[in-house]
Amino acid sequence: MSAPKTESVRKIGDTILKLENISLAFGGVKALTDISFDVREHEIRAIIGPNGAGKSSMLNVINGVYHPQQGTITFHGDVRHNMRPHDAASQGIARTFQNIALFKSMSVLDNIMTGRTLKMKANFIEQALWIGRARREEFAQRAKVEQVIDFLEIQHIRKTPVGRLPYGLQKRVELARALAAEPTLLLLDEPMAGMNVEEKQDMCRFILDVNEQYGTTIVLIEHDMGVVMDISDRVVVLDYGKKIGDGTPAEVRGNKAVIDAYLGVAH
Amino acid sequence: MFYREAGQFKTSYQADAAIFPIRQDRVAIAAVLVIAYAVIPLAATPYIFSALLIPCLILALAALGLNILTGYAGQLSLGHAAFMAIGAFASYNFMLRVPGMPILLAFVCGGLCAAGIGILFGLPSLRIRGFYLAVATLAAQFFIVWCLAKVGWFSNYSSSGVITAQAIVILGYTFDTPTAKYLLVLTIVAVMALAAKNMARSNIGRQWMAVRDMDVAAEVIGIRLVYAKLLAFAVSSFYAGVAGALYAYAYLGTVEPEAYNLDLSFRILFMIIIGGVGTVLGSFLGSAFIVLLPIMLNFTMQFMEQTLHLSIPMSAASNLELMVFGGLIIFFLIVEPHGLARLWQIAKEKLRLWPFPH
Ligand SMILES: Nc1ncnc2c1ncn2[C@@H]1O[C@H](COP(=O)(O)OP(=O)(O)O)[C@@H](O)[C@H]1O
Ligand SMILES: [Mg+2]
Secondary structure (H helix, E strand, O other), X not given: OOOOOOOOOOOOOOEEEEEEEEEEEEXXXXXXXXXXXXXXXXXXXEEEOOOOOOHHHHHHHHOOOOOOOEEEEEEOOEEEOOOOHHHHHHOOEEEOOOOOOOOOOOEXXXXXXXXXXXXXXXXXXXXXXXOHHHHHHHHHHHHHHHHHHHHOOOXXXXXXXXXXXXXXXXXXXXXXXXXHOOOOEEEEEOOOOOOOHHHHHHHHHHHHHHHHHHOOEEEEEOOOHHHHXXXXXXXXXEEOOEEEEEEOHHHHHHOHHHHHXXXXXXX | OOOOOOOOOOOOHHHHOOOOOOHHHHHHHHHHHHHHHHHHHHHOOHHHHHHHHHHHHHHHHHHHHHHHHHHHOOOOOOOHHHHHHHHHHHHHHHHHHOOOOOHHHHHHHHHHHHXXXXXXXXXXXXXXXXXXXXXXXXXXXXXXXXXXXXXXXXXOOOOOOOEEOXXXXXXXXXXXXXXXXXXXXXXXXXXXXXXXXXHHOOHHHHHXXXXXXXXXXXXXXXXXXXXXXXXXXXXXXXHHHXXXXXXXXXXXXXXXXXXXXXXXXXXXXXXXXXXXXXXXXXXXXXXXXXXXXXXXXXXXXXXXXXXXXXXXXXXXHHHHHHHHHHHHHHHHHHOOOOHXXXXXXXXXXXXXXXXXXX
């Protein structure tokens, strides 16, 4: 991460990600049907909807884990075809998972260091001999990782294997790993699920801080409507794989279809 | 009280990322090297060199290779002895067919040939995993050894299939005594172990472990699975290839396919299970353990017969080794999957707190 800027760099800009007519099916199951929406630079874009609505599938489409049968994805002006997840990563997309996907037996530090993997250029022979670039990069990237560790306030667990951490902290470490990649687009799949109120507040603060200080564009899946209404700029609502609403939190809240499908049911 | 980090504050990332961050560990490593290079050559007998130390070091190198693949990168292989065979036969043929070939270069070329074939047999790992991958590597074991035995060119059409390895001559010095061979093997193994340790603490080591722990997340963070997996196969097979060449040249004195059978593959696998999966130290502990076990058992039996006048039936004696092996494997798989290296770690942690446990 670059040094935190004192004033906010957050000023919603142009569209950086555009999804048009995305359809995705697994065998007979239609996970997504003809979905279009866009994401603008520096905004926090929420995706909401009941379980099984296709929210996680949507994120998987954006970062290349799933390839939709139909539709186009335009990122930074380029149309992407069947992109692999690591290509998405090298274009600046990072994410966290609904079910924590950390490297369980590695320490917190090593997990976050993997977030810097694309910044390291030394080949394996330099690494085996621990010479030149390999050494220099290791220390330079470590310094960057320490900034992320400070930012997320996890200094005390640096050397702990992540498998031993409580759930809430694991979620935070996963965010740290994604942030270490210095993404331009950050995808968060239910970052607050299963957390207590205090942990949720912390997580909210971190998400807002990332967005404000680094200007990172965030696409966020979240169930807690209070949180969504508070922190997001615009919201997409999915239900049974279809888009049934799109707009500011206030607009979405007033949308009849949304109230029937989701808000009405959940509350 | 004595083994601890107290007072050793790390003031830089350099110090924290050092290969042995704790001073006592550095002292221990230095002591091991002094013993290995200075004390043992003076103290050991030729028998101890040829029957214990040399095979122990060579098999530790092979186990290290398997540990890179299985322990670090999480790809199971049951065919590691076959990659050793490739290293041995390739070295032999380089020595035979390239005039003036330096033997160390022949070992490296043997390792590289093994690496190439290792990549080839690693290709299935891009599609399959777990049990099915293990079966694919088992196929490699049988196919490669069969191939080396059947195609006469590899053994220079020797009628028996068993060929005498060329003498080890480096810069005009012939390594023909057990002590000389031991020192050569020790040096090669120490250098390669250091390289393995460096890889383990660098980006590539983290990439391997990430692929092992959660491959989807690894790819999403930007790790190329194809590169990470195939490189693990290549590096691992390179280590096996060099170990195989040393096995032929410094231990057996002959090059023969049968020496590299499935049995050896399993012994190497047992070494990393007992020694510790995913640690460099574990490869050495496991190798020492498995080389020493039969000798220790023999010793115990002799002791029981001679001193206690217990007569042990021959059949029981020969099966005892297998039974102890089996029991230990099950013990480690169930109770301590991280092997002796982990037990060592726990002992160190206890020592760090001793004598104040809280
Ligand atoms: N890998 C997969 N294979 C088969 N079906 C899947 C897969 N991933 C998601 N689905 C299906 O797609 C639908 C949407 O799932 P998901 O995107 O996880 O929903 P959400 O995140 O909104 O709860 C569900 O019916 C689910 O069963
Ligand atoms: Mg989901």
